[in-house]
Amino acid sequence: MLYNSMSIDSQSIVRCVDGDRLQADIETNASFGSIPVDKGEGRTVLTGTPANRAAREYLIERMTDAGLAIRIDPVGNIAGRYDPTSAQSARAPVATGSHLDSVPEGGIFDGVLGVYAGLEAIRALQDAEVDLERPVEVVCFTEEEGGRFADGVLGSSVACKKRSVDTALALEDDDGTTLEAALTAIDASGSDEIDAESWDSWLELHVEQGERLESAGAPAGIVTAITGTVRCSIEISGEANHSGSTAMDDRTDALAAASELVLTVEATSQQLAEHTSESLVGTVGSLSLSPNAINVVPGALTLGLDVRDVQTETIETVIDQVTTTLDRLEAERGVETTFERPYNIDPIEMDDRCQNALSAAAAADEIDTLKLHSGAGHDTMHVGTVTDAGMLFAASRDGISHSPQEWTDWSDATATTRVLTGGLARLAGGLSE
Numbered sequence: 237m238l239y240n241s242m243s244i245d246s247q248s249i250v251r252c253v254d255g256d257r258l259q260a261d262i263e264t265n266a267s268f269g270s271i272p273v274d275k276g277e278g279r280t281v282l283t284g285t286p287a288n289r290a291a292r293e294y295l296i297e298r299m300t301d302a303g304l305a306i307r308i309d310p311v312g313n314i315a316g317r318y319d320p321t322s323a324q325s326a327r328a329p330v331a332t333g334s335h336l337d338s339v340p341e342g343g344i345f346d347g348v349l350g351v352y353a354g355l356e357a358i359r360a361l362q363d364a365e366v367d368l369e370r371p372v373e374v375v376c377f378t379e380e381e382g383g384r385f386a387d388g389v390l391g392s393s394v395a396c397k398k399r400s401v402d403t404a405l406a407l408e409d410d411d412g413t414t415l416e417a418a419l420t421a422i423d424a425s426g427s428d429e430i431d432a433e434s435w436d437s438w439l440e441l442h443v444e445q446g447e448r449l450e451s452a453g454a455p456a457g458i459v460t461a462i463t464g465t466v467r468c469s470i471e472i473s474g475e476a477n478h479s480g481s482t483a484m485d486d487r488t489d490a491l492a493a494a495s496e497l498v499l500t501v502e503a504t505s506q507q508l509a510e511h512t513s514e515s516l517v518g519t520v521g522s523l524s525l526s527p528n529a530i531n532v533v534p535g536a537l538t539l540g541l542d543v544r545d546v547q548t549e550t551i552e553t554v555i556d557q558v559t560t561t562l563d564r565l566e567a568e569r570g571v572e573t574t575f576e577r578p579y580n581i582d583p584i585e586m587d588d589r590c591q592n593a594l595s596a597a598a599a600a601d602e603i604d605t606l607k608l609h610s611g612a613g614h615d616t617m618h619v620g621t622v623t624d625a626g627m628l629f630a631a632s633r634d635g636i637s638h639s640p641q642e643w644t645d646w647s648d649a650t651a652t653t654r655v656l657t658g659g660l661a662r663l664a665g666g667l668s669e
Contacts, residue, residue, distance in 0.1 A: 255650035278640030284418025308426025333375030343642025369665025392615035447635035457629035464583035476535025491534035590626025597658025
């Protein structure tokens with residue numbers, strides 16, 4: 237049904253959101269890179285693989301069917317632009333989207349919901365014949381998960397000029413294949429520019445990857461901030477020796493020293509989460525031990541540390557405690573240590589204008605929402621540094637994500653898409669209330 241654009245209201249717009257159409261697109265995308273699993277529905281879609289090619293080609297086909305103008309940049313970012321006759325083409329567009337790549341053996345909603353909800357929102361705006369003042373773009377970023385190249389959020393880092401095109405294309409996977417070669421192999425690179433700084437505003441819909449919405453009985457969450465993330469690599473060197481013939485007093489055990497550090501991270505993080513910032517988390521999530529033999533005193537190891545919070549100060553408190561502990565371990569245990577901090581992403585607050593647009597959209601459609609922060613990183617944490625940005629979460633069953641058991645009920649996917657659509661309409665000037 238088409239509505240008279242002169243008397244258009246929020247309900248008329250969101251009624252054009254077609255949940256069945258959204259579901260069909262997500263289910264089709266789930267077939268690309270599909271993996272056999274005992275429970276749930278899984279996929280593996282790494283950048284530059286045949287599955288990634290199929291996912292990209294299907295998205296471009298669906299964008300073309302919707303009459304969108306397609307642009308592809310050198311790192312494979314895709315943008316589809318809706319330029320209604322009512323809009324002033326020279327005005328900065330409102331953009332939305334997410335990503336189509338996955339972690340190995342991931343689920344079918346992570347990233348995908350945001351891309352196809354964005355496309356469905358544009359189709360709903362078209363069907364409702366809304367007189368928009370600005371164009372609207374739906375964007376698919378390359379390599380958000382970091383499953384093959386870099387540490388993740390690669391495409392958005394290029395679109396936001398945090399990383400040059402040449403630097404990105406030169407990145408290599410574990411086999412020495414460059415991103416440029418991988419994209420060329422699937423005909424996924426273009427020559428257009430996708431510049432996030434040129435957008436008036438940005439909204440991203442993503443599955444929550446937590447249980448807060450489900451626990452509250454709310455289908456949608458409006459994100460207030462995305463946590464900052466610091467990742468550190470720590471090496472501890474002791475002395476490898478025979479486990480049977482080396483007396484306890486004669487040992488320089490790298491693993492024993494590392495155990496103290498791990499417990500320090502846990503204790504410091506727990507204390508800060510209880511008394512200073514409940515969103516603070518600290519994790520030692522990787523360990524590589526040498527020589528890793530049952531009858532040898534551990535001689536050397538490398539630890540991977542991940543610290544996140546919406547407050548920079550608490551992150552720095554954990555890091556300071558780690559470096560202080562390393563100094564103590566060198567003095568007390570005789571080990572040698574090195575500390576590197578190669579990954580630093582600052583916390584970022586979501587823009588009030590974007591939050592208000594989403595809140596108004598949810599209220600108009602009588603959809604319950606919860607205000608919450610994101611503990612996971614997303615492309616929005618880059619985009620939010622160059623333009624006004626907002627983020628919307630859809631409820632995740634049992635909080636499971638990055639797994640074939642990841643699930644968002646179709647009714648919640650549709651409800652959050654309705655909120656996204658209403659938010660975009662407001663930001664693009666299609667609604668005045």
